[in-house]
Amino acid sequence: MADTPYATPSAGLPPQAALHTGRAVFTEAYAVIPHGVMRDIVASALPHWDKTRAWIIARPMTGFSETFSQYIVEVAPGGGSTRPEPNAAAEGVLFVVEGEANLTIESKPHVLRPGGYAFLPPGCNWSFSNTGETPVRFHWVRKRYEAVEGIEKPTAFVTNEQDEPIRWMADTNDTWGTTRFVDPTDLRHDMHVNIVTLQPGAVIPFEETHVMEHGLYVLEGKAVYRLNRDWVEVEAGDFMWLRAFCPQACYAGPNRFRYLLYKDVNRHARLDL
Template identity: 65%
Template sequence: MDSSPRYHASVGGLPTQTDLTTDRATFTEAYAVIPGRTLSDITASLLPHWDATRVWILARPMSGFAETFAQYVMEVSPGGGSDQPEPDPEAEAALFVVDGGLSLVVGETTHRLTAGSYAYLPPGSAWRLRNDDDAVARFHWVRKRYERVEGLDVPELVVVNERDLEPDPMPGTDGAWATTRFVDPSDLRHDMHVTIVTFQPGGVIPFPETHVMEHGLYVLEGKAMYLLNRDWVEVQAGDFMWLRAFCPQACYAGGPARFRYLLYKDVNRHPSLRLHPWPVCR
């Protein structure tokens, strides 16, 4: 079986007039599902200071939705990119490339990013990103306002490729459920983790997880049944899920191939004691 990483990268286009309108798109107080075909030409946006670039914003902080992060799918045409990508000096970023190649410049150093490349950019980083190739490049961009803690330094730049890392199997699963980690999970300087979770066919989350971390999940490969609050939802490559903190979740990867997703979660910080106007969870 081919175990090389694969990354769903298809965006844009438009369904035909003969396609069914019915789809799996769901928005509730506890979770949301954005199917891959939703990322069409008519839902794309543009950003200031980005040339030859389209963006699909999957999550953004707002009442009743994502609280801690924003997540984008970025499509950069040849010659495109930005010399002023980040408007918020307190924002940290995680970039994950799914297609094509990009040149990331941080300070005076240039890093070559290809499919599978991950970059963590600390708040206040002076970074630029350009597509110097002849093909379109696509990447995920997760943004979060960094929560500083007295006595803890800000994390340093991280640039690595998934292909150079070994997944950590979950205990007792014989590798059926594993996580690829780009930073040390015990490093308390980090207030967010972006990882890749892999289930082999038949792998499961064997209980409904309920925890304080908010999640963003983008399916990179395969399909599965995912428990979101009280609902079992079928998801596949290209779909995005948002899970509110404490939303019960579980997974059954029925196959026929492995199931993988890019996962965001907020970690390593005290919860804010300021109340939010959340609606009642249903």
């Protein structure tokens, strides 16, 4: 694998002598999927994707987290798809963490390198390929788009997180900030996939308790994270999956701590459950 500043899943399997005791946990309010359990044996193939495997780390589940799915996808050289998205109602975000990918959106080509970010609206015509000599790994977040009468659907765009500013929270001395790829007031968007950065020793100083569901994939660093009633130590490559109203807070570790964050936003609460 090529060098990358972002964490990616482990290859292979642990040796037979390894202890099975780990940090994986699934509760009524949250789950933690540590990087050490994202092994070859739990990867899946995807229809209409060639030379590709995926770790499916979140999917809608009744009574838990119901709005999104999140994959870590690995595409080998020569692989990819011309029919990647099976659901015309689904929007998506791609975030590349390793390798170089060719993304075509409505016949327009783009090259995605580590940090590359693409938003794909519902019904978008896109394809993905790896024409290089090393694997490409990326996150793929999918959500059924919630259309609203009188508000047009969002348009596709491509950027790189390294070209976007970190917007620091007020009164934090530039220690807690968010890289936002969409204007929070843009009501065309019903989900945000951002990157949160906490400098060494920074904190989220209160227990956030809110309606948004979360997927948090740790890109780098380590921290102690408050999840419901528990303090949980997490590090690069770990995934935290939070249902609505799960309390959360954070103490960042000795190095910079960053994670890719999904949340559902900007829509009325459903009343037809």
